[in-house]
Amino acid sequence: TILSLNQYNIVYNVLSFVIATMLAGFIGFLLIRSSLPAKHRNALTLGTLVMAIADYHYFRIFNSFTAAYHIVGGKYVPTGIPFNEAYRYVDWLLTVPLLLAELVTVLELTPKESKVLISKLVVASSLMIALGYPGQISPVHSTARTLWAAASSVFFVYILYVLFVEIQKSLDKQPEGVRPLMFTLRALLLLSWGFYPIAYILPSFVGGATGIVVSQVGYSIADVVAKPLFTYFVYKVSKLKAEVEE
Amino acid sequence: TILSLNQYNIVYNVLSFVIATMLAGFIGFLLIRSSLPAKHRNALTLGTLVMAIADYHYFRIFNSFTAAYHIVGGKYVPTGIPFNEAYRYVDWLLTVPLLLAELVTVLELTPKESKVLISKLVVASSLMIALGYPGQISPVHSTARTLWAAASSVFFVYILYVLFVEIQKSLDKQPEGVRPLMFTLRALLLLSWGFYPIAYILPSFVGGATGIVVSQVGYSIADVVAKPLFTYFVYKVSKLKAEVEE
Ligand SMILES: CC1=C(/C=C/C(C)=C/C=C/C(C)=C/C=O)C(C)(C)CCC1
Ligand SMILES: CC1=C(/C=C/C(C)=C/C=C/C(C)=C/C=O)C(C)(C)CCC1
Numbered sequence: 001t002i003l004s005l006n007q008y009n010i011v012y013n014v015l016s017f018v019i020a021t022m023l024a025g026f027i028g029f030l031l032i033r034s035s036l037p038a039k040h041r042n043a044l045t046l047g048t049l050v051m052a053i054a055d056y057h058y059f060r061i062f063n064s065f066t067a068a069y070h071i072v073g074g075k076y077v078p079t080g081i082p083f084n085e086a087y088r089y090v091d092w093l094l095t096v097p098l099l100l101a102e103l104v105t106v107l108e109l110t111p112k113e114s115k116v117l118i119s120k121l122v123v124a125s126s127l128m129i130a131l132g133y134p135g136q137i138s139p140v141h142s143t144a145r146t147l148w149a150a151a152s153s154v155f156f157v158y159i160l161y162v163l164f165v166e167i168q169k170s171l172d173k174q175p176e177g178v179r180p181l182m183f184t185l186r187a188l189l190l191l192s193w194g195f196y197p198i199a200y201i202l203p204s205f206v207g208g209a210t211g212i213v214v215s216q217v218g219y220s221i222a223d224v225v226a227k228p229l230f231t232y233f234v235y236k237v238s239k240l241k242a243e244v245e246e
Numbered sequence: 247t248i249l250s251l252n253q254y255n256i257v258y259n260v261l262s263f264v265i266a267t268m269l270a271g272f273i274g275f276l277l278i279r280s281s282l283p284a285k286h287r288n289a290l291t292l293g294t295l296v297m298a299i300a301d302y303h304y305f306r307i308f309n310s311f312t313a314a315y316h317i318v319g320g321k322y323v324p325t326g327i328p329f330n331e332a333y334r335y336v337d338w339l340l341t342v343p344l345l346l347a348e349l350v351t352v353l354e355l356t357p358k359e360s361k362v363l364i365s366k367l368v369v370a371s372s373l374m375i376a377l378g379y380p381g382q383i384s385p386v387h388s389t390a391r392t393l394w395a396a397a398s399s400v401f402f403v404y405i406l407y408v409l410f411v412e413i414q415k416s417l418d419k420q421p422e423g424v425r426p427l428m429f430t431l432r433a434l435l436l437l438s439w440g441f442y443p444i445a446y447i448l449p450s451f452v453g454g455a456t457g458i459v460v461s462q463v464g465y466s467i468a469d470v471v472a473k474p475l476f477t478y479f480v481y482k483v484s485k486l487k488a489e490v491e492e
């Protein structure tokens with residue numbers, strides 16, 4: 001698919017924006033982490049790792065994107081080197097369990113309950129991602145793409161259901177003042193997670209070059225909300241808990 | 247050997263996955279290290295070094311792999327630049343002694359006993375790796391490959407035997423609650439170490455391109471279990487010991 005100058009630049013600039021954002025998140029979380037009492041640092045430790053992993057993958061995505069097109073007569077024409085969609089999926093395979101573990105650190109569960117919940121979520125999220133990938137690389141209007149997405153969505157719905165219930169249950173156990181933050185956290189989570197299947201499905205409706213652009217931009221925005229913004233709110237919860245305990 | 251798009255992509259994506267994992271391990275171990283009392287930090291200090299060394303080598307392996315093939319008519323054809331298998335062996339030469347020293351820190355030995363044990367293990371593991379390498383670069387169905395592997399295996403078996411006995415002996419000296427973790431650690435060790443000779447030998451059974459893929463993927467999985475996962479469990483043991491002492 002040939003991209004216009006504008007289409008190429010949008011993707012290029014958005015990917016570069018995300019590289020900078022993840023880098024800033026990495027440094028920022030590293031620095032504020034040490035301002036928390038040791039016991040409340042776990043969420044930010046995990047968040048810092050997520051930023052590093054994501055930044056690595058966005059560099060790779062960016063380089064893969066620029067290698068996939070070259071300019072010919074004022075348009076961006078495929079070079080033949082395929083754009084590697086796998087980076088996103090490998091990134092999620094690593095970052096989604098870490099982000100879920102981040103959330104679990106603020107749910108006021110016993111160590112045993114945490115372990116059980118994390119295990120369930122890690123298995124379900126790995127299946128969601130692994131089943132989504134073959135669909136991602138199938139042709140846009142193929143049945144295969146729809147079937148893999150459907151299989152992936154089973155686990156997607158399961159995870160959101162489990163998280164919704166667990167966040168709800170945790171509300172009563174949270175210290176005074178944390179509740180509104182937990183609602184924000186839940187909203188952020190549902191919103192950002194919902195964005196991924198939308199970015200996946202959009203190319204089926206807006207075809208060709210526009211499809212490539214909206215889906216790359218969609219995934220990128222979702223990643224900014226689901227990773228740094230989400231971690232920032234988990235940090236605010238951790239901080240409030242630390243203050244209440246004092 | 248010519249690789250199909252899929253075969254190439256599997257190796258490519260797995261190598262990239264390991265780069266990201268080692269990076270995350272490096273940052274994570276560095277951060278949680280300082281949460282332990284000074285006396286119990288040694289294992290994570292060693293683990294952090296292992297992650298850095300491995301990440302460096304995986305970058306090199308990745309670059310060597312991409313330089314070794316280029317796309318010609320929809321297939322990945324050798325460029326003539328040989329894929330350098332030595333990176334793995336150099337990596338092991340450095341990381342295996344460090345990982346063994348990591349294990350020794352949690353075996354409740356006297357400084358003198360630790361020293362003797364580490365010396366034995368370092369010599370044996372260096373021989374295991376050094377003797378394995380000439381076999382690794384010999385043709386797949388050659389007698390040389392089998393003979394070098396056999397020589398290497400002598401030390402492999404010796405190391406596993408020594409470790410098995412030492413972990414067993416340490417069980418009685420471990421504080422309450424550490425035992426189950428020591429069993430997990432031993433299982434992880436045997437499992438991951440067992441993977442390396444399997445990844446070495448597989449190309450003799452599944453030849454050609456598939457052989458290359460399974461052996462690279464096998465080594466990569468083994469490295470993720472033997473390095474970050476193993477270090478994480480050694481850290482859990484160290485942490486439990488620190489808590490018991492308090
Ligand atoms: C349901 C569904 C998908 C969902 C993906 C999600 C929900 C990914 C979440 C990623 C996160 C949270 C990353 C944060 O780092 C896919 C795989 C696109 C395939 C189509 C069906
Ligand atoms: C027995 C045997 C081998 C064993 C290798 C091992 C056991 C490597 C372990 C590496 C580790 C633990 C690395 C961690 O960083 C070789 C050399 C493949 C050659 C064939 C025979």
